[in-house]
Amino acid sequence: MKYLEKLRNSGLRPTKQRLQICEVLFDTEKTFHFTINDLANKIKKQLNNKISLATVYNTVHAFEKKGYLKQIPINSNQTYFDTNISDHHHFYDLKEEKLIDLDNSDVGPINILKKINGKKIKSVEVLVKLED
């Protein structure tokens, strides 16, 4: 199975439910942004099978911890995840409440001049809010 590695690395056995979550998350041309609810609905519609929310939460968090998914820093009542794990940024369309990818190459190089003692930079994320 093509998702064994991701599952094993995340400390998860390849169960039917987890493989289905993988299918929906990783078996696509394009990457996408989602909330837990989005994902649960997508599974139900696309695979005609309901997976309990608890399992979806657990699996998504395990993948996020291992870096197979990213959380998108944004203020919302729900948490947004991203299947695009490359270094990249986001537009947030305030009217439509939609996220749009913004490639690293579409943002000039970002140089953080200030240093914090004893800490090192793990990530640099840009959020560009859009209005009409």
Next chain:
Amino acid sequence: MKYLEKLRNSGLRPTKQRLQICEVLFDTEKTFHFTINDLANKIKKQLNNKISLATVYNTVHAFEKKGYLKQIPINSNQTYFDTNISDHHHFYDLKEEKLIDLDNSDVGPINILKKINGKKIKSVEVLVKLED
């Protein structure tokens, strides 16, 4: 009173509670980051007076809407606000779960090359995650 303008512009009458919230928010040398709960506790301790959470929420949201406060885009179970309303960015110390200001001047100029049809940029915010 020194906060009349902010309150009036936000469509709020200058009540005792709102003036106290203003005192804690705006009567300081330094700007700061806070959650609603932080703020309610600060008022209780600093002014020795309890203001109901509903009033704190309402007032903070009214100020935020008018731009007298900013929300900080970050993933947390609580919403973080900022009394520093200048264009600036943030470090987020993952270990300590603390936000640290990052001046515009400490980040090279950010040029967003990609354009979205019919939309204009309202803000550009950088979040730099820190680890040990």
Next chain:
DNA sequence: ACACCTTTTTAGAACCATTATAAAGTAGAT
């Protein structure tokens, strides 16, 4: 001061995304 009407405050309830629980089911090892 008083009456009258509007706005505000407040405690508590409701809401809802997320997390915890624990019982029943499943997978992998022997």
Next chain:
DNA sequence: ATCTACTTTATAATGGTTCTAAAAAGGTGT
């Protein structure tokens, strides 16, 4: 097949935020 640890699931608990509606305070005209 049996055993054991892990997993799924329904459901409950948690907790930040929002809503409600009754009491309090503010403003206005007399």
